[in-house]
Amino acid sequence: MKNDLLAQFNKAFESKARLGIMSVLVVNDSMSFNALKELLGLTDGNLATHLRALEESGYVAVQKQFIGRKPNTTYSATQPGQQAFTDHLSALEEFIRTM
Template identity: 85%
Template sequence: MMNDLLARFNKAFESKARLSIMSVLMVNDAVSFNELKELLSLTDGNLATHLRALEEQGYVLVQKQFIGRKPNTSYSATDAGKQAFTDHLNALEAFIRGGS
């Protein structure tokens, strides 16, 4: 029974950084790179690597634009990302409750 629950965990969300990124994106329409970096206390490289991995999975949408003359990159959770993250949290909750 526990192995079935473990199999429902999504490997994309195993790292603390990705779990944190998705948690922030679930409750915000869009968040800039700098806001994420500050909120999560991650380095540019670390954050970029995790965002790229989530983008490749189709869980995060990247929007690049200019605000004035400054480039601004913002991120939002896709519908697929929201569903995958919700499924992951539900599996985690079921595991914590012992499969009930």
């Protein structure tokens, strides 16, 4: 039974950083790179690496624009990303209940 629940865990969300990123993006329409970095206490490189992996999985969308002359990159959770994250959290909750 527990092995079945473990199989439902999504490997894309195994790291603390990715859990944090998705937690923030699921409850906000979008967040800037700098706001995510400050909120989660991650370095530029660490955050960029995790965001890229989530983007490649189709879980995060990237919007690049200029505000005045400054580049601004924002991120949002995609519908598949929101569903995958919800499913992952449900599997975690079920696993905890069976302990």
